[in-house]
Amino acid sequence: MKSLKRLLLSVTAAAALFAPSYAALADDQFIAIPSYRVGPYGANGQAFYGGFVDYLNYVNLKDGGVNGVKLSWEECETEYNNAKGVECYERLKAKNAVTKGTAYNVMATGIAYALIDKSVEDKVPLMMVGYGRTDAVDGSVFPYAFPLVTTYQMQVSAIVKYLASKNNGSLAGKKIVYLYHDSAYGKEPLVALEAESAIGKFKLVEIPVAHPGNEQGAQWLRIRQENPDYVIFWGWGVMNQTALKAAQKVGYPRDKMIGSWWAGSEEDTIPAGDAAKGYMSATWNVAGANVPLIADIEKVVYGAGKGNMQDKSKVGTVLYNRGASVAVAMVEAIRTAQAKFGKGKVISGEQMRWALENLNINNARLTQLGATGLLPEIKTSCENHEGSGMVKIQQWDGAKWNIITPDWIEGNKALIHPLFMANAQKYAKEKGITPACMK
């Protein structure tokens, strides 16, 4: 009995001692980072969130925060799992009553979907930069969800535009295979692609690949039979390198394969070896450690020994720069909110929402930040939560990604945006939402 009592006592004491610590100070701008660095897509997450955290650190080290407000943050491991993501969201949200985590960037479509309703109730914005629910472009139905920069549909439209430009402006009579991850991620662009195929008069062949996509023999055999002019490729994680190797096996030229921005990073091409050479992909951020901002992050943050990447050679990779770009957008939104609601103040979730809806990052500002050409200009409004819709095309030369379209390519907005609006209206009806822009 004595030992039981002692055990109980020590357990209670331990529990009291280790009560979750609230690291965030009240006068910090607390940013919640539900990230993933382990699990099936851990390699991608490491580079992305490394860049994200490094930029936040950079802002603190270089400028002492945003107008004197220090940034603080906490990560929570989601493992790309919906249930874990929701748990992380709830936990991080409770850490700071004012900011509620500022804005959430989960980089997982499934988690983003699960958070859409919750974020409205909690009045904290969801940043789905390059993933997530794309019809959230309509801010009157989705006030707190921001598919910032660009969406899958606009991306696929831009890819079609690029391919057309390679063929003297027309794809008529050509055959394009759309090879995709059979999930929300891969299915989103279908509607846009079908609309493009009707207008551009090219033949579209849709071939799904079941998750996780490490077996694609049958699909590539079919592609061999179809012998398409191009393959548009929507893969993620292990599916990407498998596709590249399979393409090499059946002898399909890689320079006729063009991937989405989640299928175009060093994590995809390096494991595929020489099978990846010549492969193209879309991207909304430029790779390379020679971008002034990235070079400066390396100098300031890594110089101070506070870098987040354990493998420093990954600084400047596509996903690292993407993480930094997302952080740039977030910090600029905080700045915008401070300009409106008071400089040097901590920004709440609601104020952050306003800022994200009235974000204007132009080229002049990007140049000031040293991020010229790193990401496209972003200008959002209630009608357009996307703000850009532009991508560049990059090609893997066997050692690094090179941009092959010097200018940003915009998707066919007149075609794609009405599709979003129709979808959003349908959603509003299903959920009983009256569309209205928030002030």
Add this chain to the structure above:
Amino acid sequence: MLYREAGQFKTSYLADGQIFPIRQDRIAIALLLAVAFVVIPLTANEYWFSAILTPFLVMALAALGLNILTGYAGQLSLGSAAFMAVGAYAAYNFQLRIPHIPILLSFVLGGVCAAGVGVLFGLPSLRIKGFYLAVATLAAQFFVVWVLTKFPWLSNDSSSGVISTQKIDILGISFETPARKYVLVLSIVSLLALVAKNLVRSSTGRAWMAVRDMDVAAEVIGIPLMQTKLLAFAVSSFYCGVAGALYAFCYLGSVEPDGFPLDLSLRILFMIIIGGVGSILGAFLGSAFIMLLPILLDNYLPSLAALLHLSMRSESVSHIQTMVFGGMIIFFLIVEPHGLARLWQITKEKLRLWPFPH
């Protein structure tokens, strides 16, 4: 000392047939329910409701369903997540396509649909047993996910295949806050747990157990095998289906077919193995163990590391979690293969004999 039944006499058959024959147990369960229904809704915060308590209850219900099939009727199944998916999608479609249908009815109908699918995939159990049956139910897992992906009608032609569940409204009361959702889930789970407890004490449950222990002998004493096995599949899938509907409507709010992977089925199976095969309490204990332990580690490991001046990255927490988890599962399987429920039973027996347990 306190836990002793001396002096408690049963004078009627009714008293003899109660679920909790010992008065202390009745008091304890009444207190537990009071805490769950009254104290927690008044005191817990949002994090507890939406990230801990609701998923715990929902998964406990799913584990309860699997326990009926595996623990009581002895039919191994790896398709629990698929039945949950059927329940979730069916409930969503009933809400969507039938105007003004009460949400509780949708949940029930979702469970009924899952039961139908369960019976279908239970048919092979009449011929095959054990591991072979597990593989047959594995087919359900892949087939259901495939169907939900293949036919866009089931997700209301959503371009992404993800469904967003409708608002919950019962008799004009909106169940939108995490606390209310928790109370709703708790009520449904308590009710279904009570039904399950009585079911397994009835002739049906005894027939299941007879089949589990030796199906040839069961047939010889006149238990119809087909009926009994299929009923077990139906009831089990019904529970899983309702759990799936609650998972979608009260927990995540939006689900996709990929959200019900084999991994989830295996987790449910681990829940009953750790909690206790063939025990209603076991489903709850197992769910608590599997759902709460990772969250506990997640919350306390970083502060523990800080105390020892170690840096703890969030990914290390995940790795340690997996290690601790694997270690504990092996520990339990060696030390107490009948699960936490059995440990609890032993504790109770020792308490009754205290201070001289033997």
